[in-house]
């Protein structure tokens with residue numbers, strides 16, 4: 401159940417906590433933010449060992465409590481409107497803008513329910529032919545004669561796969577965007593703007609100047625919104641009728657047509673196009689690249705995955721026929737993706753500020769403090785995951801079934817649980833099914849990661865591919 405623990409005690413103003421209540425351990429230090437940003441894994445790991453799964457820090461200024469126990473995580477995931485509010489830095493909130501799901505708690509549930517169909521169920525299943533086509537086309541161009549730069553290539557595939565699903569515009573494999581009248585004409589320019597936009601989220605000062613990351617991010621945001629507006633205009637005036645399940649934008653426009661005064665205002669639609677492309681493109685790239693890296697380190701799993709693929713897909717003549725049911729049946733594949741997310745979670749989650757003081761399990765969390773749920777702590781707890789430092793996908797399979805709610809939290813949870821989790825898992829599965837079919841790969845050394853704000857392998861990391869296709873030219877097995 402997505403609910404706060406029933407025994408969270410919310411203190412009235414002036415009410416004292418029960419006797420014996422303690423503050424979380426550790427005194428915040430002035431250099432905590434730098435230490436965390438430089439290496440969040442190490443920061444979490446050393447403090448978990450020293451203080452346990454809940455401790456106080458000075459990360460991002462003020463007092464920030466890091467939470468890695470499932471009860472505390474359940475508490476922070478479900479406090480919206482009762483005892484927490486979003487506690488992201490001011491620059492981040494301004495970059496999100498007023499139409500993100502992090503604003504307007506009063507409208508959150510309504511907006512999220514309205515957006516959800518585009519990322520789940522039949523619409524998601526309907527994206528599969530497109531995903532197969534784009535991924536297969538790209539992989540056919542991957543070079544086996546010399547090393548390839550992993551992240552840039554994965555990113556190209558993700559971008560080309562996601563833009564049509566979200567905005568309904570066609571992207572050719574060359575560099576142009578195949579719609580004549582848009583204000584941004586090349587994929588490279590669009591990606592550059594997105595990168596500047598992304599960097600603005602974590603600008604240190606909220607000063608609108610070209611001299612600051614925030615200022616440049618805001619400029620990029622305006623240009624991207626202008627681009628989204630043109631895409632929307634194109635769609636509205638296109639001669640072919642809207643197909644509400646074809647892509648995210650069509651779904652929103654069809655809803656607007658049916659209910660012109662409803663939730664889908666023009667501003668919400670253009671902002672959602674902007675934000676969902678931002679959310680999906682970097683996160684899925686990071687996950688796919690990390691999976692390729694993890695499996696490169698544990699090649700013993702590759703044969704198990706190919707065996708599962710042969711078994712589940714035996715009657716098919718072509719990978720493009722792989723459906724949601726086939727994906728669901730590939731439980732070992734899913735377990736390897738989950739294990740990648742467990743060991744290399746892309747982000748922390750649930751950055752919330754307490755709007756009143758609360759007590760849970762004898763610990764006092766005072767009003768005004770910030771709480772962060774940290775998968776880097778929860779995922780490394782032996783109480784939740786046996787031998788937590790070991791790559792062991794079997795932990796997610798019966799009979800072990802590790803990875804319970806609030807213990808496995810790569811996609812957050814509760815009220816603000818990730819809207820795109822199913823899309824991310826589906827796209828990663830399709831990607832790696834094609835990859836496993838076409839290539840073996842060897843890692844070229846140890847990868848360095850960009851650690852913050854998103855954990856992702858550095859752009860210069862290379863792997864060597866070897867084609868397997870000539871052994872099985874047509875069959876999927």
Ligand code: HEM
Pocket residue numbers: 501502512519676677679680681683684687746747748749750751809810811812813815816817818819820821823824
């Ligand atoms: C590997 C891929 C992804 C990871 C690890 C991830 C992670 C997360 C996390 C941890 C949260 C919770 C944030 C919080 O509680 O403060 C979140 C929320 C969200 N994610 Fe994702 N995400 C991924 C992919 C996507 C994709 C593909 C989309 C959209 C297409 C998306 C859209 C969102 C949205 C809209 C929210 C906010 C939900 C709300 O406020 O109710 N994410 N994501």
